[in-house]
Amino acid sequence: MTETITPVRHVESSYVVLDVQNIDTDQIIPARFLKVTDRAGLGDALFADWRYDADGSPRADFVLNRPESRGAEILVAGHNFGCGSSREHAPWALRGYGIRAVVSTRFADIFHSNALKNGLLPVTIPAEVHDLLVSWPANGSRPRLGIDVAKQLLTLPDGTEVTFPLESFSKHCLLEGVDELGYLLNAAAEIAAYEEARP
Amino acid sequence: MTSQSRAPRTLFEKVWDDHIVRPSTDSTPAVLYVDLHLVHEVTSPQAFTRLRERGLAVRRPDRTVATMDHSTPTTPRNSAGLIPISDSLAAAQLEQLARNCEDFGVELHELGADQQGIVHVIGPELGLTQPGMTIVCGDSHTSTHGAFGALAFGIGTSEVGHVLATQCLLQRKPKTMEVHVDGALRPGVTAKDIILAVIAKIGIGGGTGHVIEYTGPAIRALGMEQRMTICNMSIEGGARAGMIAPDDTTFEYVAGRPRAPHGADWDAALARWRTLPTDDGARYDRSVTISASELAPMITYGTNPGMGMSIDSPVPDPDSLADGSDRAALAKALGYMDIRPGERLLGRPVDVVFVGSCTNSRISDLRLAAGVMRGRKVAPGVRMLVVPGSQQVKRQAEAEGLHTIFRDAGAEWREAGCSMCIAMNGDALGPGQYAVSTSNRNFEGRQGKGSRTFLASPLTAAATAVRGAIADARELSDD
Numbered sequence: 001m002t003e004t005i006t007p008v009r010h011v012e013s014s015y016v017v018l019d020v021q022n023i024d025t026d027q028i029i030p031a032r033f034l035k036v037t038d039r040a041g042l043g044d045a046l047f048a049d050w051r052y053d054a055d056g057s058p059r060a061d062f063v064l065n066r067p068e069s070r071g072a073e074i075l076v077a078g079h080n081f082g083c084g085s086s087r088e089h090a091p092w093a094l095r096g097y098g099i100r101a102v103v104s105t106r107f108a109d110i111f112h113s114n115a116l117k118n119g120l121l122p123v124t125i126p127a128e129v130h131d132l133l134v135s136w137p138a139n140g141s142r143p144r145l146g147i148d149v150a151k152q153l154l155t156l157p158d159g160t161e162v163t164f165p166l167e168s169f170s171k172h173c174l175l176e177g178v179d180e181l182g183y184l185l186n187a188a189a190e191i192a193a194y195e196e197a198r199p
Numbered sequence: 200m201t202s203q204s205r206a207p208r209t210l211f212e213k214v215w216d217d218h219i220v221r222p223s224t225d226s227t228p229a230v231l232y233v234d235l236h237l238v239h240e241v242t243s244p245q246a247f248t249r250l251r252e253r254g255l256a257v258r259r260p261d262r263t264v265a266t267m268d269h270s271t272p273t274t275p276r277n278s279a280g281l282i283p284i285s286d287s288l289a290a291a292q293l294e295q296l297a298r299n300c301e302d303f304g305v306e307l308h309e310l311g312a313d314q315q316g317i318v319h320v321i322g323p324e325l326g327l328t329q330p331g332m333t334i335v336c337g338d339s340h341t342s343t344h345g346a347f348g349a350l351a352f353g354i355g356t357s358e359v360g361h362v363l364a365t366q367c368l369l370q371r372k373p374k375t376m377e378v379h380v381d382g383a384l385r386p387g388v389t390a391k392d393i394i395l396a397v398i399a400k401i402g403i404g405g406g407t408g409h410v411i412e413y414t415g416p417a418i419r420a421l422g423m424e425q426r427m428t429i430c431n432m433s434i435e436g437g438a439r440a441g442m443i444a445p446d447d448t449t450f451e452y453v454a455g456r457p458r459a460p461h462g463a464d465w466d467a468a469l470a471r472w473r474t475l476p477t478d479d480g481a482r483y484d485r486s487v488t489i490s491a492s493e494l495a496p497m498i499t500y501g502t503n504p505g506m507g508m509s510i511d512s513p514v515p516d517p518d519s520l521a522d523g524s525d526r527a528a529l530a531k532a533l534g535y536m537d538i539r540p541g542e543r544l545l546g547r548p549v550d551v552v553f554v555g556s557c558t559n560s561r562i563s564d565l566r567l568a569a570g571v572m573r574g575r576k577v578a579p580g581v582r583m584l585v586v587p588g589s590q591q592v593k594r595q596a597e598a599e600g601l602h603t604i605f606r607d608a609g610a611e612w613r614e615a616g617c618s619m620c621i622a623m624n625g626d627a628l629g630p631g632q633y634a635v636s637t638s639n640r641n642f643e644g645r646q647g648k649g650s651r652t653f654l655a656s657p658l659t660a661a662a663t664a665v666r667g668a669i670a671d672a673r674e675l676s677d678d
Contacts, residue, residue: 019524024642026643027644030648031621032623032648035286035288035292036244037245037291038244038245049649078528080403080407083403084434084640086242086337086354087355088242088357091355106404109373110353110354110355110434110439113354114357117355117357117358167371172226181249184230184368184369185365191232191367194220
């Protein structure tokens with residue numbers, strides 16, 4: 001019953017900084033884009049209200065629209081990323097755009113859970129590391145980060161290695177491309193026994 | 200339960216323990232059984248698609264109930280008694296839910312049907328929501344159902360698929376946090392003011408990783424609809440779930456509802472439910488206390504629900520904050536709201552007043568608002584929408600004549616749904632417009648692109664509609 005999904009073992013990329021606290025899922029993808037029945041095209045709506053002008057043209061001052069941001073697969077964001085609505089459209093939009101990891105000092109619970117189910121790495125780091133990451137790209141350079149899922153290591157542009165927490169089963173699923181639904185389906189006999197035993 | 204002599208447990212721990220299909224280990228989370236799965240049109244289509252792709256059935260259609268609420272219009276019915284849908288995307292999404300429910304045998308309360316309404320309003324009113332249950336929905340405000348002593352939390356669409364297919368979720372046990380609300384509310388101060396004060400105190404991320412249990416005399420004194428308002432906004436403090444121990448108020452509310460247990464089943468359920476409250480000596484991982492007696496009506500001034508204050512307070516000054524990141528966040532929020540530090544919000548004009556949402560759209564909320572509106576008018580230039588949480592709430596309000604009070608005042612009386620809380624159904628603020636809303640989120644653009652939201656109670660919302668500017672209902676009563 002196990003479905004294979006693409007394993008996520010390493011991410012190595014330049015990064016973009018969106019140093020705003022409490023970026024809620026309404027900012028990540030506004031509700032008017034949720035009237036869909038699939039996941040296609042959601043990357044275009046990522047951060048729509050910050051990214052586009054009223055006429056739909058890209059705002060030159062928004063970080064994702066700057067030339068040096070092109071190709072970055074890691075987003076460094078402010079404290080408490082992904083708060084608010086449970087919409088899984090938020091990680092779908094980030095993945096659809098091409099982001100493979102978000103680095104922050106804290107993630108909201110539901111976003112964190114949704115991200116891991118979509119191969120999007122939520123990397124939680126201490127505030128002092130966040131401050132360093134925010135300061136580096138200021139001079140227009142394109143510093144790079146490395147993420148090693150197996151070792152739970154974030155490698156900073158200066159080579160410093162920082163460990164980050166990762167729940168053991170989520171880590172296993174990422175590394176092996178294991179699908180949680182398959183795991184639950186394999187528990188069918190225990191689920192039936194539980195149902196049988198209930199009042 | 201098994202042991203007679205086990206360690207004292209919290210309400211949360213009892214419900215958690217009771218739903219463990221397979222315990223957690225170092226390498227695997229617990230398999231947690233779900234008693235009730237609520238479904239709506241926005242977060243379910245991709246989950247049903249996944250079931251189809253894998254040839255799976257819904258394991259327990261009898262534990263699954265769907266409604267239409269988020270993208271549904273709330274405009275009046277046509278001559279045929281139907282609610283017309285002009286948005287083709289919304290129509291397609293609603294049709295997809297209907298098809299999914301048909302194909303998978305799931306009970307559906309369709310747009311305009313007798314029991315249709317906001318998912319977190321109909322669950323309790325049908326008696327589906329019961330003490331001691333685990334309840335999930337692809338919606339963060341599922342925390343609402345915790346008011347009954349259920350463990351209820353929002354999930355993403357992948358997890359909606361997991362529950363549809365297996366009736367279970369993989370979960371690590373969260374921590375517990377007690378929010379003790381001491382004292383008694385003063386007149387004109389409501390449950391909404393309590394929860395806005397709690398979130399202002401713990402912060403928008405303060406409950407992350409925790410399940411909150413609300414305790415104390417001020418909580419015990421609340422009716423069920425007020426308890427739902429409190430638990431509803433737990434997620435705005437970062438907690439996936441908020442719970443209140445069931446008591447006679449709870450049992451009285453549940454008794455006799457269509458889907459509640461009846462007869463001998465009721466007696467057995469009641470005996471079980473009475474064992475749920477937290478044991479003496481049980482420990483929470485964290486505790487905070489607030490005093491209800493000191494609370495005034497609350498209002499938010501910024502762009503997240505943690506940015507709240509007493510309605511007569513000055514707006515905080517970013518320069519007064521020690522942390523640079525907090526300072527930047529507050530300055531950004533005030534810039535978006537176009538509010539000056541130190542400003543008083545009382546008397547500030549608004550464009551729209553919205554009474555509705557899963558936070559404050561139940562009959563008692565509408566009664567509070569109507570009590571203020573009776574014999575008064577909505578101020579010129581202000582638009583007021585009153586959106587009942589369900590068709591049942593709408594019928595009850597109309598039976599009591601509340602709709603006439605609202606209409607006579609010049610407010611719009613709408614069909615049931617989420618409406619302007621999430622603004623994906625056409626009910627939206629224009630860019631730059633201000634609203635006082637009884638809903639739960641004041642994020643940038645939440646009520647429409649460029650919208651600016653002040654969150655407050657139904658009393659404050661109604662008083663604001665009358666004055667045309669932010670008002671304290673306690674002062675209005677002297678008019």
